[in-house]
Amino acid sequence: xxxxxxxxxxxxxxxxxxxxxxxxxxxxxxxxxxxxxxxxxxxxxxxxxxxxxxxxxxxxxxxxxxxxxxxxxxxxxxxxxxxxxxxxxxxxxxxxxxxxxxxxxxxxxxxxxxxxxxxxxxxxxxxxxxxxxxxxxxxxxxxxxxxxxxxxxxxxxxxxxxxxxxxxxxxxxxxxxxxxxxxxxxxxxxxxxxxxxxxxxxxxxxxxxxxxxxxxxxxxxxxxxxxxxxxxxxxxxxxxxxxxxxxxxxxxxxxxxxxxxxxxxxxxxxxxxxxxxxxxxxxxxxxxxxxxxxxxxxxxxxxxxxxxxxxxxxxxxxxxxxxxxxxxxxxxxxxxxxxxxxxx
Numbered sequence: 653x654x655x656x657x658x659x660x661x662x663x664x665x666x667x668x669x670x671x672x673x674x675x676x677x678x679x680x681x682x683x684x685x686x687x688x689x690x691x692x693x694x695x696x697x698x699x700x701x702x703x704x705x706x707x708x709x710x711x712x713x714x715x716x717x718x719x720x721x722x723x724x725x726x727x728x729x730x731x732x733x734x735x736x737x738x739x740x741x742x743x744x745x746x747x748x749x750x751x752x753x754x755x756x757x758x759x760x761x762x763x764x765x766x767x768x769x770x771x772x773x774x775x776x777x778x779x780x781x782x783x784x785x786x787x788x789x790x791x792x793x794x795x796x797x798x799x800x801x802x803x804x805x806x807x808x809x810x811x812x813x814x815x816x817x818x819x820x821x822x823x824x825x826x827x828x829x830x831x832x833x834x835x836x837x838x839x840x841x842x843x844x845x846x847x848x849x850x851x852x853x854x855x856x857x858x859x860x861x862x863x864x865x866x867x868x869x870x871x872x873x874x875x876x877x878x879x880x881x882x883x884x885x886x887x888x889x890x891x892x893x894x895x896x897x898x899x900x901x902x903x904x905x906x907x908x909x910x911x912x913x914x915x916x917x918x919x920x921x922x923x924x925x926x927x928x929x930x931x932x933x934x935x936x937x938x939x940x941x942x943x944x945x946x947x948x949x950x951x952x953x954x955x956x957x958x959x960x961x962x963x964x965x966x967x968x969x970x971x972x973x974x975x976x977x978x979x980x981x982x983x984x985x986x987x988x989x990x991x992x993x994x995x996x
Contacts, residue, residue, distance in 0.1 A: 655707070655750060655751060655990070655993075655994075656707050656708060656750065656751035656752050657705055657706065657707065657749040657750045657751060657752070657989070657990060657993060658705065658706065658707070658708050658711045658746055658747065658748060658749060658752055658756070658757060658760065659689075659703065659704070659705045659746075659747040659748075659749050659834060659989065660703075660704050660705075660711050660714070660715050660744065660745070660746055660747070661701060661702065661703050661704075661744075661745050661747065662701075662702050662715060662718055662719070662741060662743070662744045662745075663699060663700070663701050663702075663741075663742045663743045663744075664676060664699065664700045664702065664718075664722050664726065664740065664741055664742065665698065665699055665726060665728055665731050665733070665737045665739065665740050665741075665742055665825075666698065666699070666700055666722070666725075666726050666731075666740075667693045667694045667695050667696075667697055667698040667699045667700050667733065668693075668695050668698060670693070672722075672725045672726065673691065673693060673700050675721055675725060676700075676702070676718050676721050676722050676725070677691055677702060677718075678721075679714070679717040679718050679720070679721040680702065680704055680714045680717065680718050682717065683706075683710050683713050683714040683717060684710065685706045685707055685709075685710035686704050686705070686706035686710045686711060686713075686714040687704060687705050687706060687992065687993045688702070688703075688704050689703040689704060689705055689941055689989070689992055689993075690702070690703040690940060690941070691703075694735070696733070696734050697733050697734050697735035698731060698732065698733025698734070698735070699733055699735045699737065699742070702718070703940070703941070705749060705989055705992070705993045706993070708752060708756060708760055711746070711760070712760055712763060712764060712767075715744055715746075715764055716764065716767055716768060716771065718741075719741045719744070719768055719772065719774070719827070720771065720772060722740055722741050723740055723741065723772055723774065723823075723824050726740035726741075726823075726824075727740070727823045728740045728799055728822070728823055728824060728825045729822045729823060731799070736792070736795050736798055737795070737798060737799060737825075738794075738795045738797075738798050738799050738802055738825050738826050738828075739799070739824060739825035739826050739827040739828070740823065740824045740825055741774075741824070741827045742795075742825075742827065742828070743779075743791060743827065743828045743829070743830075744761075744764060744827060744828070744829040745761075745780065745829070745830055745831065745832050746758075746760040746761050746764070746829075746830070746831050747831070747832060747833065747834045748831075748833070748834070749834065749943055749989055749990065750943070750944070750945070750990060754781050754831055754832075754833065757781070757782075757831035757832075758781050758782045758830075758831040760831070761778060761782040761829045761830050761831050762778070762782060764776075764829050765778060765814060765815040765816075765829050766815050768815070768816075768827065768829075769813070769815035769816030769817075772824070773816065773817060773821065774816050774821070774824055774826070774827055775806060775813035775815075775816040775817060775818070775819065775821065775825075775826040775827070776813055776814055776815040776816050776826070776827050776828075776829060777794045777813055777814055777826060777827070777828045777829075778814045778815075778828075778829060778830055779791050779794055779828045779829070779830040780830035780831055780832040781830060781831040781832060782829065782830040782831045783830065784814055787810070788814075791828055791830075794828050795828070799825045802820060802825055802826060803820040806818055806819065806820055806826065807820075813826060833908065833909045833910075833911075834910070834943055835906050835907065835908055836906070836907040836910055836915070836938070836942055836943075836946060837905070837906055837938070837939035837940055838905050838906075838907055838915060838918070838936065838937070838938055838939070839894070839896070839902045839903065839904045839905065839936070839937040839939065840902060840903045840905075840918075840919060840922050840933050840935070840936055840937070840975075841896050841900050841901070841902045841933065841934045841935040841936075841937065841978075841979075842900070842901050842902060842903070842922075842926060842931050842932070842933060842934065843900075843931055843932050843933075843934050844900075844901050844931050845895075845898065845899045845900065845901060846901055847893045847894070847895055847901045848893065849893070849901060849926075849929055849931060850893030850894065850901040850902055850903050850904075851892060851893025852893070852925075852929075853893070853903050853922055853925040853926060853929075854891035854892050854893050854903045854904070854905070855884065855891075856884055856885060856921075856925055857884050857885050857886055857889060857891055857903070857905075857918060857921055857922070857925070858884040858886070858889050858890055858891035858892075858905070859883070859884055859886060859887055859888065859889050859890070860881060860883075860884065860890075861881045861882045861883040861884040862881065862882050862884075863879050863880070863881055863882075864879070864880040864881060864882055885921055886913040886917065886918060886921070887909075887912050887913055888907065888908040888909040888912045888913050889905060889906070889907060889908065889913050889918065890905060890906040890908065891903060891904065891905040891906075892904055896937075900934070902937070903922055905918060907946075910943070910945070910946040910949070911945075914946065914949050914950060914953075915936075915942075915946055915947075915949070915950045915970070915974055916949065916950040916953040916954065916970075916973060916974065919933065919936060919950075919973070919974055933975060934975070934978060935975045935976075935978035935979045936974040936975045936976045936978070937976075937979060938976065938987060941986075941987055941988065941989045941992060942987060942988060942989065943988070943989050943990070944988050944989065944990045944991070947966075947967055947970045947971075947984075947988060948963070948966050948967070948970070950969075950970035950973060950974055951965070951966030951967055951968070951969040951970035951973075952966060953973065954969040954970060954972065954973030954974075955969035956969075967984055967988075
């Protein structure tokens with residue numbers, strides 16, 4: 653039986669003071685059974701994204717410890733940054749990795765919300781799979797108006813918190829917590845410096861597709877007053893053309909559900925769309941860590957004898973097929989979530 657692992661990715665509204673972030677991450681690392689995978693500080697955004705993984709109970713304990721520490725150290729009334737925010741601890745998502753379901757993570761979000769509101773007096777909103785109503789499913793809807801608009805918004809009956817007081821807290825604001833599937837940030841480089849070619853390919857693949865246009869190149873507006881779109885090839889996929897460097901364009905993607913749209917599926921589709929343009933893929937790039945299941949799925953596609961292959965062989969096949977070692981060596985112990993957790 654696989655180890656029960658949950659990923660938690662809390663976002664804190666502090667991206668400049670390393671001492672503050674160190675105290676928050678120290679609180680996480682003090683919890684036995686939790687592995688700190690990544691700390692991404694952004695000064696311009698004035699925001700830090702922390703990634704940790706562990707079994708459900710330790711992860712819940714660590715999320716609460718980090719929240720308590722952050723609320724003591726961060727004063728949102730003095731905060732300015734480019735990223736949208738409404739709380740000192742802005743969002744705390746729980747994500748199933750192995751041996752747990754999305755329902756288990758919904759339960760964790762509810763328990764976190766109840767405990768954080770009781771321990772810290774923190775207003776809590778439930779979002780994504782944990783949301784109690786349709787208007788709270790999308791995080792931008794909850795965050796609309798940001799911290800500056802929260803003083804009035806939180807008093808509206810339709811925006812009363814799911815947990816905690818319907819009261820504006822100047823230093824802490826409010827926090828959103830929920831459950832969602834893991835997001836895999838994955839880019840595929842092309843042998844061209846033409847960003848428009850990468851964007852053309854991305855438009856054919858991503859869920860939202862591209863705008864419909866008439867013979868004059870103008871958008872076609874539907875009966876509902878909105879522009880009509882041609883859907884892309886895949887579900888649960890975001891994508892756009894980007895530049896890896898001055899000479900290399902890439903298709904930059906977020907796989908919102910790798911069990912629906914896999915790494916190998918989008919890679920092969922990019923190769924299909926690139927060929928008529930006279931282009932080829934030159935590298936695959938993972939941004940952050942990836943769950944083992946996503947790599948194994950790709951390995952089964954690329955391996956010549958997947959039914960008899962060992963796990964290591966499937967990983968090797970995935971790395972080769974996705975060209976994950978083209979830019980730098982692919983270190984499974986550091987790049988696969990389960991292995992990173994075990995190694996620590």
